[in-house]
Amino acid sequence: MLKDGCAREAVEKYGDMLYRICLLMLRNTADAEDAVQETFIRYVTVSPDFADSEHEKAWLITVANNKCRDMLRYRKRHYTESEELLDGYAVTKEDSGILDALMELPEKYRIVLALFYIEGYKVDEIAELVCIGASAAKMRLSRGRRMLEEKYRKEYM
Amino acid sequence: MDKKLKKAADKITMPEDMKERIIRACESAEKNNITRIDNEEGYAEVVSGTERVAPRSRIIRTVSAAAACLVLLAGIGTTGVLLHRQNSNIAGSSAASDAEHSCPFGDFSTFDYSFDAGDGKYGCYSAETYAELSDFLNKFDWGESVEKEASRDKEADVEDPMYDIKWTRGDTPPIDCDLHIANDGYVSYQESMMDFETGGQMPLTENSKWYKIDFDVFDSGIKEIIAQENDITQFVTEREQEYTVKLGETCETENWEYLVKSVKLTKSGEGMDILPEGHYSCDENGDLTCDSTYIIADMEVTNTADEERSLYMNSSRVDLYNYNGDKLDPAASTEATAYTFNGDRSIYEGDFFKVDFKAGETMAFRVGYIIDDEYIKKSFDVIRIEINHSGMEGFNENIRYYILGEKTSLNDIDAAYRDEYVRLIDELQEKTQNSRNYMEAISAWLKDGRAEVSVSTFHGANRRLLGRKEKDKLLNYIESHDFGEHDTETVIPDVPDDYMEIADDGPFKFALNIECDNIIFSGMLAFTRDMKYAAFYSGGVLKYVEVIELPDAEQLEFLYNTD
Structure with a gap:
């Protein structure tokens, strides 16, 4: 568990994970950076008491997810241009297909799939992280997975 | 595929x-954070500086400004309205009515549109106001469409005041129309429609248009109309009403009558149709065809009004809660999934099922709710059905949910999980709307004992947290003086409105940083060296949003003179 004020340590430890989630959610690098920065600023200014590092990680994910949702709500009113997101990362063309397919899914499926398949969270944990019921998480996972498969096979294979 | 995704x-x-x-x-940001040290007066604060977070890239700052503006809109919007009521003129109306212009967007009086003036009302105005708005919008001189200005400063899009007008055109498929009027007079018209593959909104860029208008004329005309709203009527929405419907009993709400005829638990077979979301396929008997367990409610809805109208049901909010005993079991309250039995008559419009009713017409509906399989074996003492409905699109999500016997709304319980940032937005909107100026908002927080105030004297210096007695003095000062209505017009001589640093050689003597419930009020209240003015800055927009002339400024000496 990190001590209060260890911004560098926190960013080093959780930065990639949060950035990945925010990028998949927001589909825009500048927005993702903004969401991650806001999350860490909140982390260092609020300095919550965490029971353990898992609690700390979950708190960061929840705050980042909320930031992303705020931004997506804003975007509903103001369309922003998308960009070639995966340029610049060590992602092969083959790899980028599955990520592109994921990013084209509706927001609520993206976060659930990312947390389950990429970050390795269980359904119950995901339900808590994104503040929905376990059944809803299960359903979103199942439906999202099917949509992802369909999209990937149809458009990227 | 799973491993491929992770890899x-x-x-x-x-x-x-x-x-x-x-x-x-x-x-x-950490440097600005507060460390509390106990002293005889309760506690004092020691921090190491007041510097601002270093600016990020321009793009990012634009997004930040946008977020901050969401906080500010209601306050500033209301400010405009209040000011306008004080200094009423009808420049906008007269300018608009002097000449007839052909409105390029069509006849607003025929649209079911929402007009968001950023005043926190989200377009909840009376029919009379909407009639006036339609007239104004129809007659307004929008001019000829112009080329999109690529080099334009997009921050103007998110700075108050600005206006958003939304309506839906057609139904096969419906197209969402969004007219955004920015405060530099730049008007953008965008169309979008639902992408049935992703469920998201897909912009129809080929139909986008831009206009350049005289914003002052538009702004003053709109404010004139909206200001009258407060005089004409107290508009009551359905958002806070609650109805409990028991099986076999009729419930009447705002000229809609509901009769729940039966409720059953059932399990159906394969074949779920996922699009549009929440709209599930059924067989010829109207039974759901999905390999899930459902609570199914059959009901009748009657339009008891003597006119044709539409019922909007929000698919994500058509909920059945089931109770075992008198306690809601959250595990049984999964994602709302609605199915309307009158599938051939209901039209899915984005987030809503829209059903057109004739006067006095009754229609049967079936709503379904997916639950965990284990509940099919259980019996229920009470089943409560909560339906979000409205005669007007857009209000649905504001209806509140309650658990039987509980006073706390489910909305509030749910809200507890939301980011505190959202809470701050609500707080700011409420306080600033109900206050005549920002001083009054701060006064309310001080009175509630929820505010902490710290003083910054100059850049790099420690901040000093006010003790209880000093806060009482500040409260007493605010309460014993009249600072007038919200004032966005007054400027401080020789001080640019985007100057907000507290520096040794700057125009400000000191600043107050306000916290409420441990959330830092986004911005600060800066006092000029001559103590004639105080300027409120709000985070994100980097401009002072209100200036107050300080009466009896010597009474504030305790804030900066600690000798």
Whole structure:
């Protein structure tokens, strides 16, 4: 568990994970950076008491997810241009297909799939992280997975 | 595929330069954070500086400004309205009515549109106001469409005042129309429609248009109309009403009558149709065809009004809650999934099922709710059905849910999980709307004992947290003086409105930083060296949003003179 004020340590430890989630959610690098920065600023200014590092990680994910949702709500009113997101990362063309397919899914499926398949969270944990019921998480996972498969096979294979 | 997804995603890492920017921003924010040290007066605060978080890239700052503006809109919007009521003129109306212009967007009086003036009412105005707005919009001189200005400063899009007008055109498929009027007079018209594959909104860029208008004329005309709203009527929405419907009993709400005829638990077979979301396929008997367990409610809805109208049901909010005993079991309250039996008559419009009713017409509906399989074996003492409905699109999500016997709304329980940032937005909107100026908002927080106030004297100096007695003095000062209505017109001589640093050689003597419930009020209240003015700055927009002339400024000496 990190001590209060260890911004560098926190960013080093959780930065990639949060950035990945925010990028998949927001589909825009500048927005993702903004969401991650806001999350860490909140982390260092609020300095919550965490029971353990898992609690700390979950708190960061929840705050980042909320930031992303705020931004997506804003975007509903103001369309922003998308960009070639995966340029610049060590992602092969083959790899980028599955990520592109994921990013084209509706927001609520993206976060659930990312947390389950990429970050390795269980359904119950995901339900808590994104503040929905376990059944809803299960359903979103199942439906999202099917949509992802369909999209990937149809458009990227 | 699962492993492929993880393998690909793991290659996404944060660039080092971005990491460093974030670390710097965090360290800067951390410096501004508060360390409390007990003293005889309760506690004092020691912090190491008042510097602002270093600016990020222009793009990012634009997004930040946008977020901040969401906080500010209601306050500033209301400010405009209040000011306008004081200094009423009808420049906009007269300018608009002097000449007839052909409205390029069609006849607003025929649209079911929402007009968001950023005043926190989200377009909840009376029919009379909407009639006036339609007249104004129809007659307004929008001019000829212009080319999109690529070099334009997009921050103007998110700075108050601005207006958003939304309506839906056609139904096969419906097209969402969005007219955004920015405060530099730049008007953008965008169309979008639902992408039935992703469920998201897809912009129809080929139909986009831009106009350049005289914003002052538009703004004053609109404010004139909206200001009258407060005099004409107290508009009551359905948002806070609650109805409990028991099986076999009729419930009447705002000229809609509901009769729940039966409720059953059932399990159906394969074949779920996922699009549009929440709209599930059924067989010829109207039974759901999905391999899930459902609570199914059959009901009748009657339009008891003597006119034709539409019922909007929000698919994500057509909920059945089941209770075992008198306690809601959250495990049984999964994602809302609605099915309307009158599938051939209901039209899915984005987030809503829209059903057109004739006067006095009754229609049968079936709503379904997916539950865990285990509940099919259980019996229920009470089943409560909550239906979000409205005669007007857009209000649905504001209806509140309650658990039987509980006074706390489910909305509030749910809200407890939301980011505190959202809570701050609500707080600011409420306080600033109900206050005549920002001083009054702060006064309310001080009175509630929820506010902490710290004083910054100059850049780099420690902040000093006010003790209880000093807060009482400040409260007494605010309460014993009249600062007038919200004032966005007054400017401080020789001080640019985007100057907000407290520096040795700057125009400000000191600043107050306000916290409420441990959330830092986004911005600060800066006092000029001559103590004639105080300027409120709001985070994100980097401009003072209100200036107050200070009466009896010597009474505030305790804030900066600690000798």
